[in-house]
Each structure stands twice: as C-alpha cells, then as structure tokens.
Amino acid sequence: MYLDKQTAVGVIGAGTMGRGIAQIAAAYGHQVVLVESNPAIREDAEQFLQRILKRMEEKEKIGRGEANAILERIDFQSELSACEGAGLIIEAIFEDLPTKHKVFRELESIAGSRAILASNTSSLSITAIAGVCRLPERVLGAHFFNPAPLMPLVEIVPGLATSKQTIQLARNLINDWGKTTVLAKDTPGFIVNRVARPFYGEALRILEEGIADVATIDWAMKKIGGFRMGPFELMDLIGNDVNYKVTETVFEAFFYDPRYRPSFTQKRMVEAGRLGKKTEIGYYDYSFGAKNPEPVKDPELGQTVFTRILAMLINEAADAVFMNIASIEDVDMAMTKGVNYPKGLLAWADEMGLDKILGVLENLQSEYGEDRYRPCPLLKRMVRQGQTFYPPSN
Numbered sequence: 001m002y003l004d005k006q007t008a009v010g011v012i013g014a015g016t017m018g019r020g021i022a023q024i025a026a027a028y029g030h031q032v033v034l035v036e037s038n039p040a041i042r043e044d045a046e047q048f049l050q051r052i053l054k055r056m057e058e059k060e061k062i063g064r065g066e067a068n069a070i071l072e073r074i075d076f077q078s079e080l081s082a083c084e085g086a087g088l089i090i091e092a093i094f095e096d097l098p099t100k101h102k103v104f105r106e107l108e109s110i111a112g113s114r115a116i117l118a119s120n121t122s123s124l125s126i127t128a129i130a131g132v133c134r135l136p137e138r139v140l141g142a143h144f145f146n147p148a149p150l151m152p153l154v155e156i157v158p159g160l161a162t163s164k165q166t167i168q169l170a171r172n173l174i175n176d177w178g179k180t181t182v183l184a185k186d187t188p189g190f191i192v193n194r195v196a197r198p199f200y201g202e203a204l205r206i207l208e209e210g211i212a213d214v215a216t217i218d219w220a221m222k223k224i225g226g227f228r229m230g231p232f233e234l235m236d237l238i239g240n241d242v243n244y245k246v247t248e249t250v251f252e253a254f255f256y257d258p259r260y261r262p263s264f265t266q267k268r269m270v271e272a273g274r275l276g277k278k279t280e281i282g283y284y285d286y287s288f289g290a291k292n293p294e295p296v297k298d299p300e301l302g303q304t305v306f307t308r309i310l311a312m313l314i315n316e317a318a319d320a321v322f323m324n325i326a327s328i329e330d331v332d333m334a335m336t337k338g339v340n341y342p343k344g345l346l347a348w349a350d351e352m353g354l355d356k357i358l359g360v361l362e363n364l365q366s367e368y369g370e371d372r373y374r375p376c377p378l379l380k381r382m383v384r385q386g387q388t389f390y391p392p393s394n
C-alpha cells in the first residue's frame with residue numbers, strides 16, 4: 001500500500017485544528033472530505049478557509065487561482081460515511097475519550113481495512129483510543145500544532161499495537177506535505193506538551209515566591225533567553241483555561257508526579273475568568289488604553305530567573321530522552337519547530353555545560369527539599385562521565 005496525492009483524505013471535525021489540517025492536505029493536492037457535525041461550524045469553517053486562502057493568494061503565497069482550486073478539493077460533509085474510500089482519516093474532534101471511541105468505532109465500519117486512522121489528540125493516549133478498534137495496528141497519533149498550516153511540527157505517536165507500516169506510510173505522507181515529523185512514545189503530553197511544562201510551571205513558582213513579577217519574568221526569558229514570548233504572555237495567548245487543563249491532565253496522567261503539579265495562581269486566574277487575551281484580561285490587561293507594569297530590568301535577577309527556568313526545561317528534555325520518549329534530535333526538533341524555542345534544549349544544555357545545569361537543579365533540590373527539582377538520572381550520569389548530548393563540533 002502507498003499513500004500519495006491520489007489518496008483521498010478524510011478529516012473529522014472542522015474546528016480550530018480540523019480546518020487547518022484539511023487546508024494542508026488539500027493544498028498538497030488531495031481530495032479531502034471534511035466532516036463536521038455542527039452545521040454552524042461547518043459553515044464557519046468554509047468561510048474561514050475561503051478568507052484565508054484568498055488572503056494567501058493576494059499575498060502571493062499561493063499562485064493565482066489556487067485558492068479556488070484548493071477549496072474545490074475540500075468536500076464539506078456532515079456524516080462520517082462520506083469518508084468511505086479515504087486512505088487516511090485524521091480525527092480532530094473534542095478532546096474526550098468516549099466521544100473519540102464512538103467516532104473510531106464508526107470509522108472502522110466505514111473505512112476500507114487498509115485505511116490509516118489518525119488522531120490529532122494532544123493529551124489522550126493513542127493506545128486508549130485504538131483500544132476499541134478491531135484493527136489497532138492501523139491507528140496512530142498525528143499531533144499537529146496550532147495554527148496547523150503554519151506550525152511545521154507534527155508528532156507521530158504509535159500506540160502499543162500500531163504497525164511499523166502504518167507509522168512509515170503516515171509519516172512519509174505528512175513529510176511530503178512539508179511538515180517536520182518527530183516520533184514520540186505514547187506517554188502523557190508526548191514530547192512538546194511534556195517538555196514545555198516548566199516554561200509555565202517554574203515561571204509561576206518564581207512569581208508565587210515573589211522572586212520576580214510577571215513582566216520581569218517575561219522580560220528575562222525574552223531578553224536573556226531569546227524566547228519569542230515570555231511565559232505569561234504565552235499563557236495569556238493560549239488561554240489560562242486551556243493551559244491549566246493541559247497541566248492538570250499531564251499531572252493526573254503522570255500519577256501525580258510533583259514535577260507537573262499545577263499552580264494555585266493559574267487556578268485562581270481561571271476561576272476569576274481572567275483567561276488571557278480572549279477575555280481582555282489575564283496576567284496582563286489587554287483592554288483599550290490599559291497600562292501594564294514595566295519589568296525590573298535587573299540583569300542579575302533576569303539571569304537567575306532565566307537559568308532556573310531553562311535548567312528545569314533541560315531536565316525535562318533530558319528525562320524525555322532517558323525514558324525513551326524520543327531521540328535527542330527529535331526532542332530538540334520538537335521544541336524548536338513546535339513551540340518556536342530559540343534553540344534545541346539539549347544543544348543548549350551542551351552549550352551551557354551539563355555540570356552547570358545539574359548544579360542549578362541540585363541547589364534547588366537541596367534548598368527546597370522538593371522532588372519537583374530532582375535532576376534526571378541521565379543528566380547526572382552524563383556529568384559523571386563527562387559526556388555531551390551532541391558530539392563536540394571540533
């Protein structure tokens with residue numbers, strides 16, 4: 001079996017993610033069936049794609065006439081049965097296991113036995129989704145990032161029963177779409193949503209302890225760290241409700257490992273309805289004419305904040321390698337292509353010196369006595385043996 005431009009692609013759900021995935025597949029040349037059960041959202045998705053594609057044509061990002069050609073390749077439908085004949089079906093419906101089970105059960109009875117079924121889930125287990133399928137070997141995770149047409153990364157996640165052929169075929173095709181794929185083990189948060197937790201969690205902890213305020217932490221991460229956005233700006237953009245939910249899910253899924261414990265500050269923000277940009281108030285005030293606090297531009301304080309958050313991120317990245325979630329290269333690729341980190345965390349660790357990172361973590365652990373700061377055994381072993389993640393360049 002082979003997947004190429006001639007393969008029909010089904011996308012289930014035309015919300016934030018589904019419409020973007022349908023756009024990618026149709027732009028590549030597939031005939032796409034986009035199934036959305038809510039008529040208002042179906043209508044909205046169609047208008048949204050018309051607008052986006054037209055704008056792309058005006059900006060000469062796609063050729064003249066291409067907007068229409070891409071749209072014509074997308075068939076907006078309301079029933080899953082319209083996916084009959086698709087060689088690849090990507091599900092992007094609500095993040096709810098029983099709802100996904102229902103859809104996968106139905107898809108199995110509609111799709112041909114050779115069709116590949118993918119889920120765009122960001123926090124559910126692929127093995128759990130595939131658990132209700134008769135042919136779990138053809139089910140896998142294909143985790144796109146928002147906005148799907150713009151973010152290059154797709155995490156490919158095999159479940160326990162996924163066949164090598166399914167992984168290969170889906171990965172090759174998604175690579176052909178121009179995406180960067182990384183392979184991640186079916187564990188909570190896969191790579192990005194796991195490794196990125198301290199970017200928010202440690203920033204919140206620093207805030208709660210009163211070491212630095214919101215504006216100063218954001219300033220430190222941008223100015224010293226080179227991150228495009230500070231943690232609080234990013235949480236406001238993602239939505240504090242969404243970010244809190246991911247943290248909560250990852251924490252529960254890791255059997256309450258204290259490393260992933262959610263913060264009261266974030267919980268209170270959600271309770272207060274301060275969800276971020278979408279409610280015009282979060283950590284910052286986005287209402288017209290609002291004045292937000294200035295950062296304390298103290299280089300020493302900035303360095304302390306940055307080093308602490310970075311050390312925690314590197315610890316998490318090292319742990320993902322230690323636990324065989326992904327390769328060194330894929331962990332670094334995931335963070336640069338999925339969430340725009342300025343450097344791969346493990347390459348950054350080499351650059352800063354693993355002994356320095358370990359030292360920061362050991363100091364935190366001894367100061368607080370909390371398991372949250374325990375250094376990854378891989379990091380300890382590598383420092384002991386004088387190793388680096390990548391071979392030295394000269």
Ligand code: NAI
Pocket residue numbers: 012013014015016017018035036037038041091092093094095096099103120121122123143144145146
């Ligand atoms: P959304 O709520 O914007 O869209 C889901 C859509 O699926 C809705 O329009 C809903 O009407 C439709 N739907 C539900 N059941 C259906 C059914 N049986 N048949 C057809 N359509 C159905 O959700 P969003 O944000 O697009 O998320 C979708 C999936 O992608 C979730 O699993 C989520 O975890 C994942 N994801 C979301 C990201 C994000 O930033 N929003 C990023 C990466 C993954």
